[in-house]
Amino acid sequence: MKNIYTPLVFALLMISGISSAQDKIEFNEDSTFIRAIFDEALVRGEAYENLRSLCKDVGPRLTGSASAEVAIHWGVQRLQNYGFDTVYKQEIQVPHWERGTTEQGWFKTPEGELNKVNLLALGGSIGTEGVLESEIIMFKDRDALLAADQSEIEGKIVFIAQPMNQKLINTFRAYGGCYPVRGHGAADAGKKGAVGVIIRSLSISEHEHAHTGTMRYEDGVTKIPAAAISTKDATKLEKMITESDEPFRFVMEMDCQKYPDMTSYNVIAEIKGAENPEQIITVGGHLDSWDVGEGAHDDGAGIVHSMEALRILKELNYQPKNTLRVVFFMNEENGNKGGKSYAKYAKESGQKHIAAIESDRGGFAPRGFDVDGSSEHLELLQSFTKLLKPYYLHHFEKGYGGVDIGPLKDEFDSIALYGFVPDSQRYFDFHHNHNDVFENVNKRELHMGAGSICSLIYLLDKYL
Amino acid sequence: MKNIYTPLVFALLMISGISSAQDKIEFNEDSTFIRAIFDEALVRGEAYENLRSLCKDVGPRLTGSASAEVAIHWGVQRLQNYGFDTVYKQEIQVPHWERGTTEQGWFKTPEGELNKVNLLALGGSIGTEGVLESEIIMFKDRDALLAADQSEIEGKIVFIAQPMNQKLINTFRAYGGCYPVRGHGAADAGKKGAVGVIIRSLSISEHEHAHTGTMRYEDGVTKIPAAAISTKDATKLEKMITESDEPFRFVMEMDCQKYPDMTSYNVIAEIKGAENPEQIITVGGHLDSWDVGEGAHDDGAGIVHSMEALRILKELNYQPKNTLRVVFFMNEENGNKGGKSYAKYAKESGQKHIAAIESDRGGFAPRGFDVDGSSEHLELLQSFTKLLKPYYLHHFEKGYGGVDIGPLKDEFDSIALYGFVPDSQRYFDFHHNHNDVFENVNKRELHMGAGSICSLIYLLDKYL
Numbered sequence: 001m002k003n004i005y006t007p008l009v010f011a012l013l014m015i016s017g018i019s020s021a022q023d024k025i026e027f028n029e030d031s032t033f034i035r036a037i038f039d040e041a042l043v044r045g046e047a048y049e050n051l052r053s054l055c056k057d058v059g060p061r062l063t064g065s066a067s068a069e070v071a072i073h074w075g076v077q078r079l080q081n082y083g084f085d086t087v088y089k090q091e092i093q094v095p096h097w098e099r100g101t102t103e104q105g106w107f108k109t110p111e112g113e114l115n116k117v118n119l120l121a122l123g124g125s126i127g128t129e130g131v132l133e134s135e136i137i138m139f140k141d142r143d144a145l146l147a148a149d150q151s152e153i154e155g156k157i158v159f160i161a162q163p164m165n166q167k168l169i170n171t172f173r174a175y176g177g178c179y180p181v182r183g184h185g186a187a188d189a190g191k192k193g194a195v196g197v198i199i200r201s202l203s204i205s206e207h208e209h210a211h212t213g214t215m216r217y218e219d220g221v222t223k224i225p226a227a228a229i230s231t232k233d234a235t236k237l238e239k240m241i242t243e244s245d246e247p248f249r250f251v252m253e254m255d256c257q258k259y260p261d262m263t264s265y266n267v268i269a270e271i272k273g274a275e276n277p278e279q280i281i282t283v284g285g286h287l288d289s290w291d292v293g294e295g296a297h298d299d300g301a302g303i304v305h306s307m308e309a310l311r312i313l314k315e316l317n318y319q320p321k322n323t324l325r326v327v328f329f330m331n332e333e334n335g336n337k338g339g340k341s342y343a344k345y346a347k348e349s350g351q352k353h354i355a356a357i358e359s360d361r362g363g364f365a366p367r368g369f370d371v372d373g374s375s376e377h378l379e380l381l382q383s384f385t386k387l388l389k390p391y392y393l394h395h396f397e398k399g400y401g402g403v404d405i406g407p408l409k410d411e412f413d414s415i416a417l418y419g420f421v422p423d424s425q426r427y428f429d430f431h432h433n434h435n436d437v438f439e440n441v442n443k444r445e446l447h448m449g450a451g452s453i454c455s456l457i458y459l460l461d462k463y464l
Numbered sequence: 465m466k467n468i469y470t471p472l473v474f475a476l477l478m479i480s481g482i483s484s485a486q487d488k489i490e491f492n493e494d495s496t497f498i499r500a501i502f503d504e505a506l507v508r509g510e511a512y513e514n515l516r517s518l519c520k521d522v523g524p525r526l527t528g529s530a531s532a533e534v535a536i537h538w539g540v541q542r543l544q545n546y547g548f549d550t551v552y553k554q555e556i557q558v559p560h561w562e563r564g565t566t567e568q569g570w571f572k573t574p575e576g577e578l579n580k581v582n583l584l585a586l587g588g589s590i591g592t593e594g595v596l597e598s599e600i601i602m603f604k605d606r607d608a609l610l611a612a613d614q615s616e617i618e619g620k621i622v623f624i625a626q627p628m629n630q631k632l633i634n635t636f637r638a639y640g641g642c643y644p645v646r647g648h649g650a651a652d653a654g655k656k657g658a659v660g661v662i663i664r665s666l667s668i669s670e671h672e673h674a675h676t677g678t679m680r681y682e683d684g685v686t687k688i689p690a691a692a693i694s695t696k697d698a699t700k701l702e703k704m705i706t707e708s709d710e711p712f713r714f715v716m717e718m719d720c721q722k723y724p725d726m727t728s729y730n731v732i733a734e735i736k737g738a739e740n741p742e743q744i745i746t747v748g749g750h751l752d753s754w755d756v757g758e759g760a761h762d763d764g765a766g767i768v769h770s771m772e773a774l775r776i777l778k779e780l781n782y783q784p785k786n787t788l789r790v791v792f793f794m795n796e797e798n799g800n801k802g803g804k805s806y807a808k809y810a811k812e813s814g815q816k817h818i819a820a821i822e823s824d825r826g827g828f829a830p831r832g833f834d835v836d837g838s839s840e841h842l843e844l845l846q847s848f849t850k851l852l853k854p855y856y857l858h859h860f861e862k863g864y865g866g867v868d869i870g871p872l873k874d875e876f877d878s879i880a881l882y883g884f885v886p887d888s889q890r891y892f893d894f895h896h897n898h899n900d901v902f903e904n905v906n907k908r909e910l911h912m913g914a915g916s917i918c919s920l921i922y923l924l925d926k927y928l
Contacts (some may be wrong), residue, residue: 041632166506169855301573345777364831366854392831392887393631394858423829423856423887425908443669444889445637461901 001274011106021383024463028287030387033316036457038391040312045306048443050078051363054303056440057295062123062291063331064262066097071287075267075303075328082311085272088265094331096262097124097143099291100255105198105227105359107136107237110246117233119198120210120292120433122182123334124217132157132225132436133251134195138241142181145188154193157250157306160185161238163231164204164428171204172361173432178202184227187218196225196252199232204428209234211432212290214334225254226392267328271310273461275321282356283309283453286404293436294398297427299440300445301363303328305420308447309454320461322354326369329404332360336403338377340458343407353411357418358402360428360451363446364422368398369456372409373416380425383416384459393452395421416464418452425426485665485840485847488927497780498919504776505915509774512907513878515540515827518767519758519902526587526755528726529796530562535751538765539731539792546775548790549736550834553729556805558795560726564719568832569662569691571600574710583662584674584897585720587798590781591767596621596689597715601794607644609652618657621714625702626651628668628892635668635888636825639784639827639895642666644891650690651682660716661690664698669894672696675752675896676682678798689718726821730802731792734773737925739785744810745924746820747773747917750796750868758898761891764902765827765910767792769884772911773918784925786818792807793868797825807871817875819924821882822866823917826894827910828854830884833920834863837872837880838878845882848923857916859885860921880928884917 041047051368072089079087105119121127134157136462139145141162145153162181164174189197210230217223229237229277240284241248257443267287273279285302289295305328313324315429330339346353357369371381382396401409401417408415422445481908505511518538525535536553543551569583587590603609605626609617617707626645628638645663653661681687683833693701705712731751737743749766753759770790777788793802810817821833832852835845846860865873867882872879886909894900 038633039631167503169502169912365889392859395856425829425912426906430907442890442893444630448633448889 002388005039012449017303021379025383025387027387028143030459032389035460036316037312037454037458038451040315041308041447041454044443045246045308045447045450046210046311047304047450049444050304051441051446052295052302052430052438054300055296060151060291060293061287061335063094063287063288064259068264070290072265072267075287078307079267079269079326079360082307084269084310087269088268089174089256089267090342092264092266092330093339094262094264094337094436095335096259097334098257098259099255100127102253102254102255103250105229105250105252109240110244110251114251116209117180118210118211118230119227119252121254121297122215122226122228123212123258123259123290125186125254126223127255127257128225128253128264131251132196132251133249136241136248136250138238142185142188146406148192149338150192153189156194157196157198158189159237159250160199161234162195163200164206166180171428172399174204175202175428182213182228183215186215186224187221187434190221190224194224196250198250202226203230203231203431206235206359209435211294213432217219221281225252227252227254235271247346264330264343266330269310270325271314271320271324273321273323277323279322280325280351280353281322281457282327282405284327284329284404285359286330287328288331288333290333293434294438296363296413296436296438296441298432298436299332299360301441301449302359304446305359305450305453308450309457312450312454313458318458324457324459324461332403339404340407343411345409346408353415355407355416355418355464356401356405356408357420357453358405359420359457360402360404361420361424362422362427363441363449364373364426365445366449366452367421367423368393370401370419370421371416372399377416380463392449393453418456420449422449472552472829478554478779481902485843487609489847489851491851491916494923496529497774497922498851501776501781501918501922502915503616505772505911505918506908509911509914511768511774511910511914512769515764515905515910516902518764518788519760524757524759525753527558527728527750527752527798528723530756532728532752532794536729536731536799539751542771543731543733543790545836546734546771546778547693548774548778551733553731554806554809556728556794556801557725558728559799562721562723564591564721566717566719568695569714569716573704574712576706581673581701582672582694583691583716584676585718586690587676587686587754587837588679588681588722589650590687591718591719591721592689594716595715596660599707600712600714600775602702606652612656613655617653620658621660621662622653622658622659623714624661624663624702625698627832628662628666628794629666635892638668641664641894645691646677647679650688651685654685654688658688660688660714662714663692665692665695666892667695667895671701671893673897673899676756676821677896689716691716691718710898711757711873722731729796730794730806733774734787734788734789735778735784737785737787738783738878741787742790742816744815745786745921746791746817746869747886747921748791748793748825748868750794750802751792752794752797752873754797754896756898758902760900760905761826761894761898762900763824764801765905765913766823768910769823769917770915772914773921776914776918777922782922786925788921788925796867798853804871806838810872811875817872817879819880819882819928820865820872821868821884821917821920822869823884824866825884825888826886826891827913828890829909830913830916831881831885831887832857832859834861834865834883834885835880836863841880844927852919855912882920884913886913
């Protein structure tokens with residue numbers, strides 16, 4: 001009998017393990033409240049109208065730009081209008097880079113025919129100081145570039161044709177795989193004497209718009225201009241180079257440049273906690289965006305999600321145990337000065353952060369949440385499954401919180417970071433390009449996201 | 465001790481119950497094969513290009529129209545080109561209704577001001593025989609109309625303002641709630657002497673396009689013209705009527721009409737089973753669509769999903785145990801003659817159907833499958849959870865198969881029907897209106913759906 005009962009007891013222990021977190025849940029009370037949250041989000045939700053205003057009344061808002069200043073003003077006003085307990089700005093120092101007014105590129109066939117491509121300078125790139133023209137040397141991916149001899153590359157413009165891996169179901173993994181191409185391509189190529197670098201845009205689909213994004217130079221390495229060309233142009237160029245024995249040339253002109261660092265702000269608002277006002281649960285997204293499109297999915301969605309989550313709780317007269325705080329972070333795209341400064345400020349002013357939630361993966365239909373925390377944090381999150389499944393939230397996994405909230409982890413040992421996970425299939429059609437506009441956000445999907453994030457805040461406030 | 469061990473044994477029995485289906489699964493082999501299915505769907509998938517062709521080369525394809533004939537030809541050719549074992553047409557009799565060339569409507573304020581509305585005749589409606597004008601009587605929903613006195617309604621045009629319920633997370637439930645408004649509104653109003661009926665379009669979002677869809681008259685009830693106006697127009701009209709003490713009038717002109725029934729076809733292709741060729745697993749969608757838009761999500765997606773699922777299995781050299789059949793059903797939208805005739809034909813010709821899968825909820829990111837079958841069928845479906853979760857498929861529930869495959873249930877006692885469940889948040893923005901075009905389908909989402917359906921066919925063929 002012992003042989004039978006050993007697995008039996010083990011099974012029971014496993015069940016108990018799972019149910020210990022679940023036992024805490026007041027299922028009826030919580031499911032009623034979460035239903036009220038989604039009713040408010042879906043029937044009287046304001047996230048979509050807030051997003052329209054951020055995209056259309058403010059527009060794209062690159063760190064250091066005039067419109068980023070306007071966005072800060074916009075954020076303060078909207079948060080004040082909602083009547084939160086406190087609304088204030090946290091001063092930070094941020095980088096300042098501008099795209100300029102000239103930005104164009106062509107590839108030239110061996111026969112001398114010029115083909116215009118859609119091109120965007122990568123954020124942080126130097127300009128070309130007039131027209132830059134040179135022979136193209138193509139590499140299928142970054143590894144091939146890293147393995148190549150300096151002699152092959154010297155004086156040429158490097159073209160890295162590496163595509164995002166379409167097989168990966170989570171498209172953020174595919175993005176992660178190409179991230180070093182964009183971030184380090186210029187340094188990799190510059191080290192070997194290249195005079196410029198162009199990359200295939202980090203997009204999963206094939207279309208005519210180029211995708212920008214941040215890049216970094218390395219100390220001691222000659223800085224060279226860096227740009228992305230559209231996936232459609234990249235495919236065409238790659239095919240033509242592959243089929244030809246003669247060299248192709250690239251012609252580019254960009255007058256982007258870096259300016260001195262300047263002052264900017266994170267925008268903060270909160271609802272004071274009734275029981276543990278000194279304990280803070282933060283929810284946020286980033287207020288800055290790239291300077292093309294309108295930063296609708298990236299990360300207007302996160303801004304309006306976060307604001308809406310607190311608005312709903314206030315509207316429903318919810319009295320939080322802990323202080324609930326919304327933060328509109330500045331400068332996620334090209335420096336993360338907002339996130340880093342916020343974590344430092346929180347630590348130095350002794351504000352104990354117990355959890356932080358970030359929405360920075362777009363305004364698509366919600367799938368669930370990632371948690372970056374202890375196994376107890378994961379267990380607690382998974383104990384919400386039954387409550388959240390009616391809203392088609394099924395994904396509760398160990399994972400990544402977000403760029404802005406990431407630095408909090410270094411300052412608060414026991415904090416849990418939660419990343420909102422919407423469906424990722426369409427994200428890289430819109431990311432960092434001209435398509436990231438309000439019209440490409442669906443109202444119901446956006447409002448489902450706000451309801452999901454609001455529900456998680458409610459549950460964490462109650463059970464964490 | 466007994467008190468402790470009773471729940472223990474119960475717990476063990478529950479675990480065994482779940483694992484009995486799971487125990488059959490060859491996890492490593494299946495997960496490798498399903499990975500290959502998704503690789504093929506995502507990297508070399510042809511569903512998107514097939515959909516482009518169906519939408520652009522054929523276009524909208526209402527039953528009985530010339531383009532429906534072209535669609536049948538298109539279907540036969542595509543299936544033949546894929547080299548399936550047999551490709552043939554099943555002759556059926558179908559209704560034939562045409563929208564005509566004139567279709568317009570205005571509401572007239574008490575001051576006599578005319579406001580043009582976007583209006584679509586409901587499928588099956590009679591025309592107005594010239595201009596129809598009468599006083600409007602508005603009802604907030606169908607129940608209010610059913611409760612009203614004949615004397616209030618006689619000689620008037622009934623406006624049913626009932627909106628879809630935004631609180632419902634599954635938008636198909638919200639659609640179901642309004643379906644009788646569209647289907648029976650004309651009969652309900654006609655019984656009480658109305659001369660026409662207009663309804664608020666069955667859409668979850670507020671926009672300028674009207675949504676058509678089928679309606680039915682009742683024997684012995686006077687037939688009156690029936691149309692849907694856009695949700696934007698409906699909201700405006702409802703508000704103005706509510707705020708006014710004076711009566712509004714409605715002016716409409718439609719020359720739609722019904723023609724005699726005619727001959728059409730379902731299109732069928734199959735891959736013969738190696739072990740049980742007499743047992744059939746059918747997968748399908750409907751080839752007909754409404755005559756506005758391009759029938760991209762409804763149900764071009766289902767057509768290309770089904771074809772792609774079999775193409776992938778063939779491409780991967782999969783030898784099915786059972787015969788796998790793809791059916792392009794005709795006339796789902798206004799009669800379901802294709803589905804009914806297919807079930808009858810299958811039964812009469814002694815073709816044993818063990819399972820049928822339908823894709824008719826759009827080409828959005830997959831969530832999972834509904835099953836309409838026994839508890840063993842549900843248990844088997846749920847035993848696939850671990851295999852399908854990596855592809856973000858989490859929904860495996862008792863539910864609805866589909867309109868086209870529904871009649872098979874009456875003919876085959878032990879059949880299981882499976883409905884493909886993509887995310888439903890955007891569906892009713894596009895359903896039955898001018899927005900249901902190829903451009904509103906996302907390639908990755910469509911191809912994820914094809915991979916999901918293909919994987920289910922593989923698993924059912926192996927384990928059912």
